[in-house]
Amino acid sequence: MEGFTHLIPFAAGHEVIRQRRKYLTLIRMTPDLVYDQMIGMGCASRLVFSWGGNPGVGSLHRFRDAIEKEWPVPLAIEEHSHADMAARYQAGASGLPFAVLRGYLGSDIPKYNTSITSVTCPFTGEVLAASRALNPDVAIIHAQKADGKGNVLIEGITGIQKEAVLAAKQSIVTVEEIVEKLDAPMNSCVIPGWVVNYVCEVPGGAFPSYAHGYYQRDNAFCKAWDGISRDRNTFRAWMQKHVLDTGDFAEFRRSLSADRQVAHG
Amino acid sequence: MGDRAYTSAEITIIAAARKLKNGTVCFVGIGMPSAAANLARATHAPDVVLIYESGTIGAKPTVLPLSIGDGELAETADAVVSVPEIFRYWLQGGRVDVGFLGAAQIDKYGNINTTVVGGTYASPHVRLPGAGGAPEIATSSKEVWIILSQSSRTFVERLHFVTSAGQPRPSESLATSQKPLIRGRGPTVVITDLGILAPDPLTSEFTLVALHAGVTVEEARAATGWELKIAEHLEETPEPTVEELATLRDLMARTAEAHGQERQS
Numbered sequence: 001m002e003g004f005t006h007l008i009p010f011a012a013g014h015e016v017i018r019q020r021r022k023y024l025t026l027i028r029m030t031p032d033l034v035y036d037q038m039i040g041m042g043c044a045s046r047l048v049f050s051w052g053g054n055p056g057v058g059s060l061h062r063f064r065d066a067i068e069k070e071w072p073v074p075l076a077i078e079e080h081s082h083a084d085m086a087a088r089y090q091a092g093a094s095g096l097p098f099a100v101l102r103g104y105l106g107s108d109i110p111k112y113n114t115s116i117t118s119v120t121c122p123f124t125g126e127v128l129a130a131s132r133a134l135n136p137d138v139a140i141i142h143a144q145k146a147d148g149k150g151n152v153l154i155e156g157i158t159g160i161q162k163e164a165v166l167a168a169k170q171s172i173v174t175v176e177e178i179v180e181k182l183d184a185p186m187n188s189c190v191i192p193g194w195v196v197n198y199v200c201e202v203p204g205g206a207f208p209s210y211a212h213g214y215y216q217r218d219n220a221f222c223k224a225w226d227g228i229s230r231d232r233n234t235f236r237a238w239m240q241k242h243v244l245d246t247g248d249f250a251e252f253r254r255s256l257s258a259d260r261q262v263a264h265g
Numbered sequence: 266m267g268d269r270a271y272t273s274a275e276i277t278i279i280a281a282a283r284k285l286k287n288g289t290v291c292f293v294g295i296g297m298p299s300a301a302a303n304l305a306r307a308t309h310a311p312d313v314v315l316i317y318e319s320g321t322i323g324a325k326p327t328v329l330p331l332s333i334g335d336g337e338l339a340e341t342a343d344a345v346v347s348v349p350e351i352f353r354y355w356l357q358g359g360r361v362d363v364g365f366l367g368a369a370q371i372d373k374y375g376n377i378n379t380t381v382v383g384g385t386y387a388s389p390h391v392r393l394p395g396a397g398g399a400p401e402i403a404t405s406s407k408e409v410w411i412i413l414s415q416s417s418r419t420f421v422e423r424l425h426f427v428t429s430a431g432q433p434r435p436s437e438s439l440a441t442s443q444k445p446l447i448r449g450r451g452p453t454v455v456i457t458d459l460g461i462l463a464p465d466p467l468t469s470e471f472t473l474v475a476l477h478a479g480v481t482v483e484e485a486r487a488a489t490g491w492e493l494k495i496a497e498h499l500e501e502t503p504e505p506t507v508e509e510l511a512t513l514r515d516l517m518a519r520t521a522e523a524h525g526q527e528r529q530s
């Protein structure tokens with residue numbers, strides 16, 4: 001799943017949790033709340049990432065608990081930098097076996113990651129970082145619009161989603177709405193329908209992240225998550241009530257707003 | 266420090282903002298770097314170019330972003346590009362004057378740790394978010410500024426993990442016969458709540474070059490995990506001007522309101 005602090009596919013992540021998937025290798029440049037939820041519910045045995053935090057708030061407590069205390073299950077990690085992860089997706093999308101970048105100079109990261117090594121430029125002799133291409137089994141992203149043919153339009157901060165879709169063997173795109181005509185401005189970020197396997201209409205599917213042009217991020221939720229996720233039991237109870245005991249994302253939203261109305265009197 | 270008319274955080278941000286010259290191209294980290302860069306833009310440096318790793322070039326936010334990918338960054342930017350492009354063409358391409366980073370820990374050469382503290386890499390006592398864009402920002406920018414609170418926990422003799430490289434030690438630069446370890450000048454300044462440090466031209470060791478008003482050398486020494494060297498001509502950071510303080514407080518108040526949080530004092 002990708003979404004660089006925008007258009008994060010929360011609805012899809014919740015469905016993965018509802019279906020009780022286990023032993024997944026999760027890949028994401030910026031694992032944040034939805035990955036914290038998936039990790040805390042034991043969906044993942046491995047995480048490939050470059051920055052794991054709750055942006056502007058602090059730690060991801062479930063991510064930390066999994067790495068520091070192996071709760072609820074051990075989580076193996078493979079860690080890169082942003083520039084490298086982006087280059088690895090590009091290599092994967094380009095059909096190349098590895099990515100090249102001027103990266104990790106003086107950093108300890110490659111010592112702990114066998115997917116990163118070095119390559120010598122055949123023309124200049126410069127030693128550059130080489131990193132294994134990324135070709136996920138499935139890429140899941142969220143976007144603003146798709147048309148009936150599955151052409152997908154992404155607007156605003158486009159992040160790494162296009163590369164993730166093109167690097168993956170299969171792709172699923174959730175969208176705010178399916179429209180008759182995409183009306184995409186020329187040169188905008190459009191992923192043609194014939195490289196997309198599935199499109200699902202899930203209005204609000206990026207909540208509590210945002211969808212440019214549709215709704216803003218729910219910063220209050222991102223802050224509240226710090227408290228919900230800090231304690232294992234509080235976290236489990238919250239996930240049970242709002243995710244496992246709800247049938248879909250719309251029901252999750254209703255369940256959450258009912259709780260919030262109570263909290264605000 | 267109790268009778269000052271401003272907080273430690275305020276003088277840190279103001280001292281950092283003053284260093285940013287108008288027209289500088291600055292790759293901005295979230296948090297204190299973003300606060301300082303935007304204060305500079307609102308005061309003496311209206312044409313500073315702010316680049317955030319979410320792909321926003323020339324962002325001109327009216328409130329500080331909570332995350333690196335807030336919608337306002339995209340709306341106010343001169344251009345919004347993909348994540349691979351921001352790292353490849355703009356950062357690695359050598360177009361960034363100042364890479365402005367926060368850090369969890371640094372050592373006397375300006376190496377940064379944002380990965381793990383204590384224990385082992387696989388089983389750390391504290392798991393931090395990881396690298397993000399920092400390893401390549403630290404080595405591809407023409408120079409690097411680091412901003413963080415100074416204490417014996419953050420200024421350490423020996424890092425558990427080097428996420429992003431600092432100044433090469435003199436012995437390393439001599440041993441590296443062909444090419445310097447990093448392309449730019451590396452970290453050239455560290456700004457803290459106590460004062461400002463810069464690398465000694467001979468030893469590359471970060472040395473105290475300025476103290477904020479009311480801070481003593483003893484306090485700075487006590488808040489440093491290595492034997493802190495003091496510059497021969499130790500300067501004092503000028504007190505914040507009325508304009509600087511008012512502008513910063515306005516910015517923080519607008520930010521707090523926009524993100525729906527209690528005003529921080």
